[in-house]
Amino acid sequence: MNKKIISYIHSHEDEILNKWIEKMKEKSDERVLRVVSDQVFVGTSREFIELIISNLRDSTEEYNERLSDFAEKVVRLAWPLSFVTEGLHLFSRIVFEGIESSENISKDDQMKVYYELDRWLTPMSNEIVNMYSTTWERTVSLQKIALQELSAPLIPVFEGISVMPLVGTIDTERAKQIMENLLNGVVKHRSEVVLIDITGVPVVDTMVAHHIIQAADAVRLVGAKCMLVGIRPEIAQTIVNLGINLQQFTTKNTLKKGIEDALEITNRKIVKVREE
Known part of the structure; x- marks a missing residue:
């Protein structure tokens, strides 16, 4: 991983989070904001950013466990998958623009940072989509079974x-x-x-x-x-x-x-x- 990326993320974590929350509120479907309180939205957003950053420091097992817990949470909150994937793209853009504006880097270095971010976040996006889909399918399956049990009681x-x-x-x-x-x-x-x-x-x-x-x-x-x-x-x-x-x-x-x-x-x- 590019040292500039790691250094910037660790030293600007709160700034990245605040920008991310502000931008995501602008992009979010009203239904997402209506079903949860502002406190829950901010708390879940912070958890999402921490999940992304944890991929830099945690072991694979610890990261997968955090990812599974987060997927179950957003499914329970009924947040759409598009919200999660858009959030990941937004995180990448905030980090890239932050590095670009805070450091005097050449065009070549900018491209290196861009491709490094993409190489880091693309597999993570695939993992999140897969975990979200698996969790959603399991939740729907359990709900279907529960509804069947209640649908025709004698x-x-x-x-x-x-x-x-x-x-x-x-x-x-x-x-x-x-x-x-x-x-x-x-x-x-x-x-x-x-x-x-x-x-x-x-x-x-x-x-x-x-x-x-x-x-x-x-x-x-x-x-x-x-x-x-x-x-x-x-x-x-x-x-x-x-x-x-x-x-x-x-x-x-x-x-x-x-x-x-x-x-x-x-x-x-x-x-x-x-x-x-």
């Missing part, structure tokens, strides 16, 4: 009666998750009646209805009765217009009516107790 509400509330769009992948959770839950909770609540499903088309019918058939095969609840007027009209046949299982417009019906099926009912 909830026991009474002995022998369970409810599966569905919210959002139902695609083929989610339909498989619904089917799996439904069958496992019926066996686990020993459900006699299962209520599939579609109150939160915005659109019921032929494909969605097909998935629901398949789920109802599967429930019957394991010895339970399936009931469809939460059918709003517009959903009912859509089902009729599409010619979808839902006659093989009971339908109710609200979850409350569905539970009342399920209690009757299991020879129970809700009784209002008189106050003495």
Whole structure:
């Protein structure tokens, strides 16, 4: 590494940081600045500059550990990758312009400094991009798993009666998750009646209805009765217009009516107790 570069960075660290923060605030997407406080922005910026400089003094193992921690932090803060890569280019420009203005160096020396900076920072940029991408993919994967676990829960509400509330769009992948959770839950909770609540499903088309019918058939095969609840007027009209046949299982417009019906099926009912 060029001695002029190392010397300038170490002796002007605070100046480089302040210029970097000022320039990055001008360039940053408003969303980046809106989701974090100024204190967090400055603290993370300082950490980024220290990460770059640490590549000059730390061992490879120590540097990679710092890089991994920083990547996880910026992913958690939802900062875009372009912000990080732009920050690295800006750091290079600030250092180059600083050396150029503070020392009397020839054009040849300027080119040497420029190429030395590029040779030092390009591999680092590649490492940061790779680490950021890996961390982002892992985070998205974990979020997807968590959403799948929450997307179709089967909830026991009474002995022998369970409810599966569905919210959002139902695609083929989610339909498989619904089917799996439904069958496992019926066996686990020993459900006699299962209520599939579609109150939160915005659109019921032929494909969605097909998935629901398949789920109802599967429930019957394991010895339970399936009931469809939460059918709003517009959903009912859509089902009729599409010619979808839902006659093989009971339908109710609200979850409350569905539970009342399920209690009757299991020879129970809700009784209002008189106050003495």
